[in-house]
Amino acid sequence: MVFSSTTFLIAFLPVTLIAYYVIGVKLTKNITVKNIILLLASLVFYAWGEPLYIVLMVISILFNYTVGRAMASSRETGNSKRVKAQFIFAIVFNLGMLGFFKYIGFLFGTVNSVFGTDIQSLAFPLPVGISFYTFQILSYIIDLYRGNIEVQKNPISFALYISLFPQLIAGPIVKYKDIAKQLSFRKENADDFSRGITRFTVGLAKKLIFANTLGAVYTIIQNGGTKDLSVVGAWIGIICYTLQIYFDFSGYSDMAIGLGGMFGFRFNENFRYPYIAASVTDFWRRWHISLSTWFKEYVYIPLGGNRRKTPRVILNLMIVWMLTGLWHGAAWNFVLWGVFYGVLLILEKYVLAGALEKIPTPVRYILTMLCVMVGWVLFSSPSLAAAGEYLGVMFGGAEFINSQAIYIFSANFIVIILGAFCATPLYRKALRSFSIQTIGKLKMAAYPLLFILCMIFMISETYNPFLYFRF
Amino acid sequence: MTDKKYIWIEIGLVVILIVYIIFINGFYSGGTDKSIAEVSKPVTATLKGSTLSKKTNGDAVKAFGFELDKTDGIMYYAADNVMDVSEVLIVKLKDKTDAPDFEEKIRERVTNQENLYKGYAPKQYSLLQNSIVASSGNTVFYCTSKTANAIYEAYKNAL
Numbered sequence: 001m002v003f004s005s006t007t008f009l010i011a012f013l014p015v016t017l018i019a020y021y022v023i024g025v026k027l028t029k030n031i032t033v034k035n036i037i038l039l040l041a042s043l044v045f046y047a048w049g050e051p052l053y054i055v056l057m058v059i060s061i062l063f064n065y066t067v068g069r070a071m072a073s074s075r076e077t078g079n080s081k082r083v084k085a086q087f088i089f090a091i092v093f094n095l096g097m098l099g100f101f102k103y104i105g106f107l108f109g110t111v112n113s114v115f116g117t118d119i120q121s122l123a124f125p126l127p128v129g130i131s132f133y134t135f136q137i138l139s140y141i142i143d144l145y146r147g148n149i150e151v152q153k154n155p156i157s158f159a160l161y162i163s164l165f166p167q168l169i170a171g172p173i174v175k176y177k178d179i180a181k182q183l184s185f186r187k188e189n190a191d192d193f194s195r196g197i198t199r200f201t202v203g204l205a206k207k208l209i210f211a212n213t214l215g216a217v218y219t220i221i222q223n224g225g226t227k228d229l230s231v232v233g234a235w236i237g238i239i240c241y242t243l244q245i246y247f248d249f250s251g252y253s254d255m256a257i258g259l260g261g262m263f264g265f266r267f268n269e270n271f272r273y274p275y276i277a278a279s280v281t282d283f284w285r286r287w288h289i290s291l292s293t294w295f296k297e298y299v300y301i302p303l304g305g306n307r308r309k310t311p312r313v314i315l316n317l318m319i320v321w322m323l324t325g326l327w328h329g330a331a332w333n334f335v336l337w338g339v340f341y342g343v344l345l346i347l348e349k350y351v352l353a354g355a356l357e358k359i360p361t362p363v364r365y366i367l368t369m370l371c372v373m374v375g376w377v378l379f380s381s382p383s384l385a386a387a388g389e390y391l392g393v394m395f396g397g398a399e400f401i402n403s404q405a406i407y408i409f410s411a412n413f414i415v416i417i418l419g420a421f422c423a424t425p426l427y428r429k430a431l432r433s434f435s436i437q438t439i440g441k442l443k444m445a446a447y448p449l450l451f452i453l454c455m456i457f458m459i460s461e462t463y464n465p466f467l468y469f470r471f
Numbered sequence: 472m473t474d475k476k477y478i479w480i481e482i483g484l485v486v487i488l489i490v491y492i493i494f495i496n497g498f499y500s501g502g503t504d505k506s507i508a509e510v511s512k513p514v515t516a517t518l519k520g521s522t523l524s525k526k527t528n529g530d531a532v533k534a535f536g537f538e539l540d541k542t543d544g545i546m547y548y549a550a551d552n553v554m555d556v557s558e559v560l561i562v563k564l565k566d567k568t569d570a571p572d573f574e575e576k577i578r579e580r581v582t583n584q585e586n587l588y589k590g591y592a593p594k595q596y597s598l599l600q601n602s603i604v605a606s607s608g609n610t611v612f613y614c615t616s617k618t619a620n621a622i623y624e625a626y627k628n629a630l
Binding site for chain 2: 016052055056059062064066067069070073074077079082086089100106109125126216219222235316382383386
C-alpha cells in the first residue's frame with residue numbers, strides 16, 4: 001500500500017486513527033493496546049501489496065527478538081562467548097537474508113557474465129522495504145551487543161519497532177535507541193497531530209505534484225533513447241530526475257514523519273535541503289541522513305573512521321561508499337555510483353579542501369550540483385552502457401538542441417522552475433517578509449487547498465510507486 | 472528461559488525460513504523453456520480477426536522502453552489506429568529476475584496511455600483499466616483488449 005493512494009487515505013489511515021485514538025488513547029489509555037493496534041495496522045499495510053513476504057518479516061521479527069533475549073540472558077550469566085556467538089549468528093542471519101533476497105540474482109548474473117556460464121539462480125521479487133527493516137534490526141542487534149541499549153522484552157514493542165508502517169517501506173531508517181522510549185511511553189497531543197497532518201500534506205504534495213510530473217518528463221526522455229536526444233534535452237531530463245528523486249524520497253520521509261507525529265512518535269529528519277549543498281560532503285550531510293549516519297555509526301567508525309592513517313581512512317571511505325551504492329540496488333551502476341561518491345569525498349577531503357575554500361560559494365553550489373546530477377545519471381540508468389551513452393550526450397556528444405528539447409522544455413518549464421524553487425529554503429525566506437499572523441492565516445488556507453489539489457492529482461493518476469520502494 | 476531453549480527456538484526459526492524459501496521458490500518459479508515463437512503461436516491464434524497487427528521488436532522497445540539485450544524474444548501486436556489502445560505483448564527474458572523491471576515499464580506505459588485517453592476516449596480508458604500485466608518465471612505478459620481474459624488464458628496454457 002502506498003501513502004499516495006485512495007485506499008490509504010480514505011480507508012486505511014482513518015480506520016487506524018479512529019481505532020488508535022478511540023480504543024487506545026480514550027478507552028483503555030494503555031500503551032500495549034496502542035502498540036497492538038499499530039502493529040496490526042502495520043502488518044495489514046505491509047501484507048496489502050505482497051502478502052507472501054509478510055511471513056518473511058514475521059520470521060525475521062521472531063528470530064531477532066529471540067536473539068536479543070538470548071544475548072541478554074547470556075550476558076546476565078556472564079557468558080560473554082555465547083553473547084558473541086549469538087551476535088555473529090544474528091548478523092549472519094540478517095545479512096544472509098538480505099543478501100539472498102536482494103543480491104543472489106546479481107551474484108549469479110555476475111558469475112555467468114565473467115565465466116561465461118549459464119547457472120540459473122533462484123529468483124524472487126525483492127521484498128518491499130527489506131533493506132530498511134534489516135538495517136533497523138541490525139541497529140538493535142549491534143547496539144545490544146555493544147551494551148548501549150537494554151534488551152526489548154516485550155515482543156509487541158519489538159515487532160512494532162520493526163514493522164511500524166509510517167517508515168517501514170522507505171525509511172527513514174530509525175535506530176532502535178532513538179525510538180526505544182517512545183515504544184513504552186508516548187503522549188499524543190493536538191499540536192503534534194496537527195503538525196503531523198500538515199507535514200504529511202507537504203510530503204503528499206511533493207510526491208503527487210512534483211515527483212510524478214517531473215518523473216513523467218524524464219521517463220519520456222529516457223524511453224526515447226539517446227538517438228534523438230540533444231545536449232539540452234539530456235540536461236532537461238536529468239534536471240527533472242534530480243528534482244523527481246528529491247521530491248519523491250523526501251516527500252515519503254515527510255509523510256512518514258507526519259504520520260509518526262499523528263501517532264505520538266518523533267522520527268529524526270532525513271533531508272535538509274540537499275540541493276543547496278556547497279560541497280559533496282555537505283550534500284551527504286543533507287541527503288538520506290538516516291542512511292549516512294547508519295553507515296557512519298555501524299561501519300565507518302568500527303573500521304577505524306578518521307582515526308587511522310590516511311591510506312586506511314581512504315580504504316574505509318571506499319568500503320563504506322561501495323556498500324552505500326550496493327545498498328541501493330543489486331546492479332553495477334549502483335556500485336559505480338557509490339564508488340563515484342567515495343572518490344569525490346576523498347578528493348574533497350585530501351586534495352581539493354584548500355582549493356574549494358577559495359572558490360566563490362555560488363560556483364561551489366554549481367559544481368556540487370553538477371557532480372550530483374552526473375551521479376543521478378549513473379543511478380537512474382538501466383545499465384552502465386546506457387549511463388555512458390547518456391553522459392556522452394550531456395557533455396556534447398550530440399546536436400546542441402533540437403525540436404524535442406524545445407517542446408519538452410516549453411511544456412514543462414513552469415513545473416521545473418517551481419520545483420527547483422521549492423527544493424530550496426527560498427520559499428521559507430519569502431514567507432518571512434509576512435507577519436506571524438499573516439503566515440498563520442496563509443497556512444490555514446494553504447494546507448486544505450494543497451490537500452484538495454493532491455486528491456485531484458491522485459485521482460487522475462492510477463499508478464505512482466515511490467522510487468525508493470525498490471531498495 | 473534457558474540459553475539452550477533460545478538456541479532451539481532460533482534453529483527452529485531458521486528451519487522455518489528454509490521451508491518458506493522452498494515454498495516461495497515454487498510459487499515464483501515457473502516460466503518456460505519454449506521459444507517465444509512456440510509460446511506465441513496459440514496466443515496469436517486468438518487474435519485472428521482482430522484489429523491488431525504484428526509489430527517489430529524495435530516498436531516494443533520504443534513503446535515500453537525495454538532493453539533488448541535482456542530479452543530472449545518478443546511478441547508484440549498493436550492496433551494501427553491511434554485511437555485504439557489494444558495491445559498484446561509477450562517477452563521472454565534471459566534472466567527471470569528482470570521480470571519485475573519489465574512489469575514496471577509496462578505499467579508505466581499503461582499509466583501514460585490512461586492519462587492520454589482518459590479525457591476523451593472513455594471506452595479506450597476502460598480497456599486500459601482492465602488490462603492484464605503478469606509474469607511467470609522468465610516470461611512477461613501484457614494485454615489490453617476486449618478479449619484480454621481469453622488471450623491471457625491462451626498465454627498461460629502455452630507455457
